[in-house]
Structure formats: structure tokens, C-alpha cells
Amino acid sequence: MKDSWVHNPAGEYLNHLSRQAIGQEIPVLLLMVIMLVIVLVFLAVSALFLIWLERKVSARIQNRMGPMLTGPGAFKNGSMWTGGLLQTAADAIKLLLKELIIPDRADPVPFIMAPVLIFGVSVSAFLVIPFAPALSVADLNIGILYVISVSSLTVLSIIMAGWSSNNKYSLLGGLRSAAQMLSYEIPLMFALLGPILMAGTLSMQGIVTAQHELGLWFIVPSFLGAVIYYVAAIAEVNRPPFDIPEAESELVAGYVSEYSGMMFAMFFLAEFSNMMLVSAIAATVFLGGWAVPFMEIPEDPTLLYSLLGAVVFFIKMYFLILVMMWIRWTFPRVRPDHLMNLGWKFMLPLAFVNLLICSGVAILQAEAERAEKVLHWGPVLGLSFVSLAIVFWALSRFREKEGQHYALVPRPLAVSEEDQ
Amino acid sequence: MIGLFHFLGLASVLFCIGLYGVLTRRNAVAVLMSLELMFNAVNINLVAFSHYRPEITGLAFSLFVIAVAACEATVGVALVLSVYRNQKDIDLEHTNTLRW
Amino acid sequence: MSPLLFYFVAGIIIIPALAVVLSENLFHAGLSMIVSFLGIAAIYAMLSAPFVAAMQVLVYAGAIAVILLFAFMLTHDIMRPQQETTRLQQSASAAACLVLGGFMLRVMAGSGWETLERQAAEGIPVGKLGESFLTSHLVPFELVSLLLLMTLVGAIVIARKEERIRGDE
Numbered sequence: 056m057k058d059s060w061v062h063n064p065a066g067e068y069l070n071h072l073s074r075q076a077i078g079q080e081i082p083v084l085l086l087m088v089i090m091l092v093i094v095l096v097f098l099a100v101s102a103l104f105l106i107w108l109e110r111k112v113s114a115r116i117q118n119r120m121g122p123m124l125t126g127p128g129a130f131k132n133g134s135m136w137t138g139g140l141l142q143t144a145a146d147a148i149k150l151l152l153k154e155l156i157i158p159d160r161a162d163p164v165p166f167i168m169a170p171v172l173i174f175g176v177s178v179s180a181f182l183v184i185p186f187a188p189a190l191s192v193a194d195l196n197i198g199i200l201y202v203i204s205v206s207s208l209t210v211l212s213i214i215m216a217g218w219s220s221n222n223k224y225s226l227l228g229g230l231r232s233a234a235q236m237l238s239y240e241i242p243l244m245f246a247l248l249g250p251i252l253m254a255g256t257l258s259m260q261g262i263v264t265a266q267h268e269l270g271l272w273f274i275v276p277s278f279l280g281a282v283i284y285y286v287a288a289i290a291e292v293n294r295p296p297f298d299i300p301e302a303e304s305e306l307v308a309g310y311v312s313e314y315s316g317m318m319f320a321m322f323f324l325a326e327f328s329n330m331m332l333v334s335a336i337a338a339t340v341f342l343g344g345w346a347v348p349f350m351e352i353p354e355d356p357t358l359l360y361s362l363l364g365a366v367v368f369f370i371k372m373y374f375l376i377l378v379m380m381w382i383r384w385t386f387p388r389v390r391p392d393h394l395m396n397l398g399w400k401f402m403l404p405l406a407f408v409n410l411l412i413c414s415g416v417a418i419l420q421a422e423a424e425r426a427e428k429v430l431h432w433g434p435v436l437g438l439s440f441v442s443l444a445i446v447f448w449a450l451s452r453f454r455e456k457e458g459q460h461y462a463l464v465p466r467p468l469a470v471s472e473e474d475q
Numbered sequence: 476m477i478g479l480f481h482f483l484g485l486a487s488v489l490f491c492i493g494l495y496g497v498l499t500r501r502n503a504v505a506v507l508m509s510l511e512l513m514f515n516a517v518n519i520n521l522v523a524f525s526h527y528r529p530e531i532t533g534l535a536f537s538l539f540v541i542a543v544a545a546c547e548a549t550v551g552v553a554l555v556l557s558v559y560r561n562q563k564d565i566d567l568e569h570t571n572t573l574r575w
Numbered sequence: 576m577s578p579l580l581f582y583f584v585a586g587i588i589i590i591p592a593l594a595v596v597l598s599e600n601l602f603h604a605g606l607s608m609i610v611s612f613l614g615i616a617a618i619y620a621m622l623s624a625p626f627v628a629a630m631q632v633l634v635y636a637g638a639i640a641v642i643l644l645f646a647f648m649l650t651h652d653i654m655r656p657q658q659e660t661t662r663l664q665q666s667a668s669a670a671a672c673l674v675l676g677g678f679m680l681r682v683m684a685g686s687g688w689e690t691l692e693r694q695a696a697e698g699i700p701v702g703k704l705g706e707s708f709l710t711s712h713l714v715p716f717e718l719v720s721l722l723l724l725m726t727l728v729g730a731i732v733i734a735r736k737e738e739r740i741r742g743d744e
Contacts, residue, residue, distance in 0.1 A: 207637030491676035496596030498668035546726035
């Protein structure tokens with residue numbers, strides 16, 4: 056359906072290849088299965104690699120070695136750079152062989168559906184991420200709104216897991232996690248509104264091409280929005296320092312306390328794939344996606360250009376994931392009330408300010424179009440500087456005052472008489 | 476062929492199911508859930524008409540209905556929690572102490 | 576759009592809706608309600624309204640369902656058994672709903688809907704929707720934003736813990 060609101064660029068590309076190779080198109084159902092399999096394989100392989108990377112990165116930050124012996128280092132007494140590559144596979148096999156225990160008083164239907172739902176949501180959201188000009192499974196004209204709305208279903212999965220475990224630690228962990236995710240969805244959405252305004256479209260491919268046409272990654276005018284999005288994304292994914300729901304010292308294991316074997320592996324996999332999802336969205340929306348700098352976008356992208364675009368995209372995505380891992384071992388865990396404070400009273404007003412700045416840039420874009428220039432560089436860079444200045448001002452609110460011993464609580468934007 | 480009548484029929488059936496829930500259920504939260512079904516039935520109606528007569532009014536009003544339903548669910552839940560705090564019971568057959 | 580797809584999605588909507596109104600376990604009722612909402616989002620997608628479908632998932636399945644589940648979890652008393660209404664009330668309500676449903680279906684079947692044309696599968700672009708919010712539908716838009724503000728304040732005021740000192744009045 057050419058005039059529908061959903062296109063299938065990857066499917067069309069595969070049909071194009073198959074028409075050249077065997078002379079006929081692939082039937083629709085088989086096409087859907089092929090693309091789903093490709094996405095799932097990509098997620099699984101990426102997750103395996105990322106778990107190994109996380110263990111290595113955290114080990115090196117903590118001045119130790121990480122997994123060394125499984126994999127390429129097996130017969131060489133350990134290998135520093137490539138050791139432990141098969142460690143994740145070994146862990147996965149171990150989890151697969153474990154017994155799936157469903158507690159006696161637990162509700163079996165939500166108990167089993169919760170990990171399925173959370174991973175399914177992640178996979179569904181991956182279907183609109185543009186890896187390359189011809190490599191997004193579905194190019195919806197509401198792309199980014201679809202991702203946001205589908206990601207909001209992870210809250211339901213966590214509530215289901217917490218309640219159906221019939222365990223007060225699970226319930227507390229589940230409700231805390233749900234409250235945290237719901238609170239941080241709002242600054243996340245507001246931070247994404249800025250680039251949507253500047254691009255003029257909700258479609259993910261459209262946002263990438265708009266950045267290329269503008270000549271400027273959206274992180275420049277919307278730096279404040281990018282920072283807010285990134286912090287909110289870390290809170291959404293329940294990564295440290297926002298990992299109250301998974302805090303081992305407080306809640307046993309939070310909402311996954313009663314899960315064992317493959318169901319636990321599913322939650323773990325879903326956390327990593329959510330991490331990849333938010334990094335992919337940040338790379339698309341703020342860092343320019345697959346658009347190769349200084350190269351024109353060809354009308355009919357060849358395989359070489361697509362692969363180049365995909366490589367660029369992966370570099371950006373993995374860089375953001377590495378930063379997330381770095382942040383994990385740099386900051387202490389945030390207290391729940393500080394977390395709510397940060398989300399509602401600090402990041403949300405700043406997200407509104409970011410929306411103002413981005414509206415200014417969008418108006419300047421419209422003026423530039425009318426005046427037949429590419430862009431009014433002066434005012435746009437001026438607004439970007441304002442955005443940068445606000446970020447530094449916001450960071451300065453985290454400086455320690457006398458008598459205050461923790462660093463991750465900002466002084467409130469309004470004067471408050473309560474003792475912090 | 477699937478025409479407008481099918482969508483309107485679906486909406487009517489959903490509305491009547493929701494109405495049955497509102498009239499029958501004793502738990503206040505269950506009544507709120509059935510009420511949400513009724514809101515959704517109305518929304519299906521609006522969006523179906525907006526598809527068959529290309530006007531923007533149906534879509535715009537369906538978004539307003541979604542917003543109003545969110546408000547109503549929130550205030551309803553706040554009231555239910557308040558009642559629970561006072562009487563420890565939200566069975567609608569028992570919350571009739573104003574009627575003597 | 577094939578009839579098979581429509582009836583499949585209609586089944587996804589109606590059967591969990593029946594579970595919502597008939598199920599004894601309220602948590603299962605809440606979860607079935609979510610499945611119903613997702614089915615309704617699929618109907619909106621079939622009706623070329625992708626924006627409304629995304630809003631349905633985001634607001635209904637992502638927020639309203641969570642509010643209702645929280646309400647259930649906070650007011651659930653496991654000591655008290657769930658009581659059903661009397662047979663008389665159930666049959667009377669069922670009869671009333673069947674009569675209403677039959678009447679509506681009869682009226683709709685008798686009207687001439689075939690004269691209306693279906694619009695393009697592209698649907699109305701989101702930009703037009705936004706424009707209409709600021710031009711022709713400005714008043715409802717502002718009123719809904721006011722309503723949301725009132726809801727926010729009102730819900731917090733109604734549901735917060737009272738901090739009155741006992742013995743004051």
C-alpha cells in the first residue's frame with residue numbers, strides 16, 4: 056500500500072533483491088517472519104556482546120580483569136582484551152537448563168506473561184528504528200510516538216511481575232519501579248518534543264533526513280533536551296544510579312525475586328534491549344542517525360551506502376551505551392525521594408525551557424526557508440549557546456552546600472523551607 | 476466487506492458490555508473499569524465516523540474523550556481511595572450511609 | 576481490509592471485555608481490560624487513525640490501566656470474599672443491556688451507510704490535527720487543559736493523607 060501510513064523499507068529492499076536474484080517477490084508472511092527473525096537475532100547477539108562488554112568495562116573501572124578464561128583465553132591462561140567472550144553464552148546455557156519455578160501461591164498467567172510482554176515490547180519498538188536508509192522494518196509516519204507509546208507498556212509488565220509473585224518484596228520493588236518509570240516518562244517525552252518540532256515530522260527516517268538537511272545534529276540546538284533525555288532514559292531503563300528497583304541490598308532482587316531460569320534471563324535480556332533501544336533513539340534523534348557527515352543522501356540508496364550508514368549508526372549507538380555503562384560505576388545510587396524530586400521538580404521545568412528554545416529554532420528555520428537561505432546560523436548558534444549555558448547552570452545546582460553531604464540532589468528551583 | 480455498520484456494531488456491543496458491568500459490579504474499581512470500556516466504545520464510534528467522512532472533528536474529539544477519560548479515572552480512583560481510607564470497604568452495597 | 580482481520584480484532588476486544596465484567600478476580604479483569612485497549616488501538620490503526628491509536632496505547636493502556644491497577648492493589652482486601660450481586664439484579668441488567676444493544680443495532684442496520692465513501696488509507700496527517708487544535712478546536716483544547724489541571728490538583732487533594740491533629744474539632 057503505497058499511500059498508507061506505514062511503509063516497509065526493509066521489506067521493499069528485500070523484495071528488490073529477490074526480484075533481481077530469483078525473479079519474483081517474497082510472499083508477505085514469509086517476509087514478515089524473515090524480518091522478525093533478523094531483528095530478534097540482532098537483539099540476541101547484541102545483548103550477548105553487550106553483557107560481555109559491560110562486565111569488562113565495569114571490571115576495568117574497578118581495576119580488575121573481568122571474565123578472562125571462557126572463550127579465546129581458554130587455553131592461554133586468560134586473555135585481557137578478548138577473554139570471556141563466551142562467558143555470556145555459558146551463562147545463557149546455564150539459565151536455560153535451570154528449572155522454571157512458579158511459586159505455589161503466585162498467579163500463573165501474569166507471572167508467565169510478564170517477561171514475555173516486556174521483551175515483546177522491546178522488540179516491537181525496535182521495528183521502527185532506522186538503521187540505514189533502507190533498513191527500518193516499518194517507517195511509520197508517527198514513528199517516534201509509536202516508540203514512546205509502546206515503551207509505556209513496560210510499566211504494566213513490571214506491575215504484573217510484582218503483583219503476581221505474591222511476595223511483598225516483589226510488590227514493593229514492582230510498585231517503586233512503576234512509579235519511577237512513570238515519573239521519568241514525562242521529561243523523556245518532553246525532551247523529544249524539541250527535535251520533533253525542529254524536524255517537522257514524527258517519522259524516524261524523517262528526523263534523520265531533517266538533521267542532514269539542516270546540516271546540524273539536533274544535539275546542538277537542543278543540548279538541554281539531549282541531556283534531559285539521556286538522564287530520563289537511564290531512569291526509564293532502571294540502570295544505576297536509578298536502580299532502586301533492583302537494589303540487591305534493599306529489596307532482594309526487586310520484582311524479579313521469584314523468577315528463575317529462562318524467565319529471569321528474559322527480564323535481563325529485556326533490560327539490555329531497552330538500553331539499546333533508548334540509545335538507538337538518542338542516536339537517531341540527537342546524533343544524526345545513519346546520516347554520514349559530509350555526504351549527500353542518494354535518492355536510491357545502494358547497498359554500500361546503506362552499510363556505511365548502518366556502521367555510522369552502530370558507532371553512535373554503542374558509544375551511548377558505553378557512556379551508560381561508565382555512568383553506572385561513577386555515581387552512587389539515588390534515593391527514591393531524591394529521584395522523584397529530580398524528575399518532577401527539576402527536569403520537567405527544564406524540559407519546558409528546552410521546548411521554548413527548540414520552538415525558537417523551528418521558527419528560525421521557517422524564516423530561513425522563506426528567505427531562501429539554508430539557515431540563519433547566527434541566531435541558531437546563539438540559542439544553542441543558551442541551551443549549553445542552561446545545562447551548566449543546572450549542573451551548578453548540584454554543588455555541595457555547607458552541611459550537605461551528597462552530590463546528586465539539586466538545590467530546588469523554587470525556594471523551599473524544607474530541610475533537604 | 477467491512478463497512479461502517481460493522482464498526483458501529485462493535486462499538487454498540489462494547490458499550491452494552493460496559494453498561495452491564497457498571498450496573499452489576501459491586502467493587503468500585505470494577506465499576507471504573509467497566510466505565511472505561513464505555514468510553515472506548517464511544518471513541519470507536521467517533522473514529523469510525525471520522526474515517527468515513529474525512530473530517531477532522533471526529534479525530535479531534537476522540538482525543539478530547541481520551542483526555543477526559545483519563546481525568547475521570549484519576550478523580551474516581553482518588554475518591555475510591557478516600558472512601559477506602561474512611562470505611563475500609565469499597566463494596567458499593569455498603570457505601571450507602573448517607574441514605575437512611 | 577479483510578473481514579477475517581476485523582473479526583479477529585473484534586474478538587480480541589469483546590472477549591476480554593466480557594472477562595472485565597464477569598471475572599471474579601479483579602486483577603485478571605484489569606489485565607483483560609488492557610488486552611481490550613490494545614485491540615481497540617488496532618481498530619484505530621485499521622481506521623487510518625495512527626495518531627489516535629498511539630494515544631490510545633500511551634494514555635489508556637499505559638496510564639489509565641496503571642491507575643486502575645494501583646487502585647485495585649491498594650484497596651484489595653484478601654480477607655473479605657468477593658460478593659456478587661443478586662440473580663435478580665444480574666438478569667435485569669443483562670435484559671436492559673440486551674434491549675439497548677438490540678435497539679441500537681436495529682437502528683444502525685436500518686440506516687443507509689453505504690452512501691458514505693471511505694477515505695484514503697493515508698489518514699489525516701498529524702499536522703492538520705495540530706492545526707485544528709489551535710484554530711477550529713481551540714476552545715475544547717483549552718478547556719481540556721484546564722480540566723487536566725483541575726484533575727491534577729483535585730486528585731492530590733482528595734487522596735492525600737489527612738494531617739489533622741486528633742481532638743481539635
